[in-house]
Amino acid sequence: MQLRTTAFAKGGEAIARESTGRVVFIAGALPDETVEVELTEERKEFARARVLEVIEASPDRIAPPCPHVAEGCGGCDLQHATPEAQLRLKQGIVLDVLRKIGRFADEDLPEIDVVPLAATGYRTTVRGLVLNERFAFQRRGSNDPIGVESCLVLHPLLDELVREGRFGNAHAVTLRCGARSGERLAFFEPRVPRRRQLPDDVVTAGSAELRADRKGQMPSYREVVAGHTFRISATSFFQVRAGGADALVDTVRSMAGPIDQSTRFVDLYGGVGLFAATVGAAAGLLTLVEQSAAAVRDARINLGGRDARIISGAVEAWTPERADVVVADPARSGLGKLGVAKIAGTRASRVVLVSCDPAAFARDAQLLKAKKYRLERCTIVDLFPQTSHVEVVSSFVPDAPDD
Numbered sequence: 001m002q003l004r005t006t007a008f009a010k011g012g013e014a015i016a017r018e019s020t021g022r023v024v025f026i027a028g029a030l031p032d033e034t035v036e037v038e039l040t041e042e043r044k045e046f047a048r049a050r051v052l053e054v055i056e057a058s059p060d061r062i063a064p065p066c067p068h069v070a071e072g073c074g075g076c077d078l079q080h081a082t083p084e085a086q087l088r089l090k091q092g093i094v095l096d097v098l099r100k101i102g103r104f105a106d107e108d109l110p111e112i113d114v115v116p117l118a119a120t121g122y123r124t125t126v127r128g129l130v131l132n133e134r135f136a137f138q139r140r141g142s143n144d145p146i147g148v149e150s151c152l153v154l155h156p157l158l159d160e161l162v163r164e165g166r167f168g169n170a171h172a173v174t175l176r177c178g179a180r181s182g183e184r185l186a187f188f189e190p191r192v193p194r195r196r197q198l199p200d201d202v203v204t205a206g207s208a209e210l211r212a213d214r215k216g217q218m219p220s221y222r223e224v225v226a227g228h229t230f231r232i233s234a235t236s237f238f239q240v241r242a243g244g245a246d247a248l249v250d251t252v253r254s255m256a257g258p259i260d261q262s263t264r265f266v267d268l269y270g271g272v273g274l275f276a277a278t279v280g281a282a283a284g285l286l287t288l289v290e291q292s293a294a295a296v297r298d299a300r301i302n303l304g305g306r307d308a309r310i311i312s313g314a315v316e317a318w319t320p321e322r323a324d325v326v327v328a329d330p331a332r333s334g335l336g337k338l339g340v341a342k343i344a345g346t347r348a349s350r351v352v353l354v355s356c357d358p359a360a361f362a363r364d365a366q367l368l369k370a371k372k373y374r375l376e377r378c379t380i381v382d383l384f385p386q387t388s389h390v391e392v393v394s395s396f397v398p399d400a401p402d403d
């Protein structure tokens with residue numbers, strides 16, 4: 001069927017309506033296009049479709065620069081839009097979720113600033129499947145593997161492993177590197193295969209081996225961000241690009257405001273200590289809360305020279321302490337009611353939220369609003385060009401400052 005698209009949704013699909021009024025989310029389409037589509041999923045209230053042919057193209061459309069997109073690779077879902085259009089679409093997504101999910105009135109919407117980043121050769125962490133011993137991504141819209149010769153968005157240190165590495169009979173592998181340390185790590189699922197081909201410098205780890213030897217030394221690599229060297233264990237979270245982590249640190253720093261010896265700084269969902277070791281470095285009191293035991297061990301090393309309270313456990317179980325600045329960088333599900341209640345319990349005069357899912361961001365912004373925190377600034381740090389992933393940094397201040 002032919003459809004005319006009118007808008008863009010947070011999942012990276014264009015939106016159209018059938019003659020019946022039913023909404024159709026179309027993968028591979030952009031707003032203001034006429035496309036011939038095939039339905040891939042049908043529900044009563046909506047359907048999903050994929051583009052068979054673009055009849056009338058948006059001026060924002062380009063040929064995807066990577067040949068694997070045409071072959072069905074599901075790694076990048078926005079290569080068919082110009083880099084400028086990708087940023088505009090992401091700004092539109094953030095405004096849309098704030099209106100629809102966050103229920104913000106137009107007059108309460110902030111400017112959505114954007115920090116653009118290089119669109120190729122950037123990723124320093126990637127998880128793939130193994131197909132015939134080679135690295136593979138997931139095929140678009142399925143769990144099936146699709147082999148790739150090379151990857152446009154991977155850092156050259158990892159692209160070399162994709163091109164030349166052999167990963168034996170593993171099911172999946174996560175490749176990680178420090179762009180500035182040059183160190184590389186391959187994390188296999190379920191275990192490190194005996195038959196593998198990787199350069200000698202690549203440190204290996206396997207999920208089954210790590211489970212069996214919980215007390216053993218976990219393999220790690222190092223990355224340098226904002227002049228600080230971080231140890232990152234095989235299973236610890238770290239941002240997907242070094243320059244992107246610099247940009248996040250800069251953005252969080254500018255939203256957090258001045259920090260000195262009188263500042264009580266709390267880093268929730270603190271990981272290996274990225275924000276605590278940089279933005280919070282000058283604070284008089286520093287607390288980090290993190291539930292991954294491996295990340296907590298890393299944070300202890302990364303904040304080694306500091307007198308910091310590092311709390312190993314879930315934010316939901318933490319007893320909030322009085323703070324001036326709270327930085328919170330939760331997983332995709334966001335803060336939720338409990339996380340927001342903990343932040344409100346600190347009575348912080350400044351809250352900086354780092355969100356990797358726009359819908360969760362809008363829900364959290366609404367929950368913070370209900371706790372009398374006003375959304376002040378909002379910046380997209382474009383960590384994931386060529387894809388529809390949106391990373392939002394936002395700041396909140398109390399409606400009536402409480403001192």
Ligand SMILES: C[S@@+](CC[C@H](N)C(=O)[O-])C[C@H]1O[C@@H](n2cnc3c(N)ncnc32)[C@H](O)[C@@H]1O
Pocket residue numbers: 237238239269270271272273274275289290291292295313314315316329330331356
């Ligand atoms: C998006 S990462 C951010 C980490 C760190 N801020 C950084 O930028 O590197 C989210 C972190 O929250 C941790 N985490 C997830 N759920 C949590 C929870 N309920 N309580 C505490 N930490 C949690 C994860 O282990 C992960 O390290």
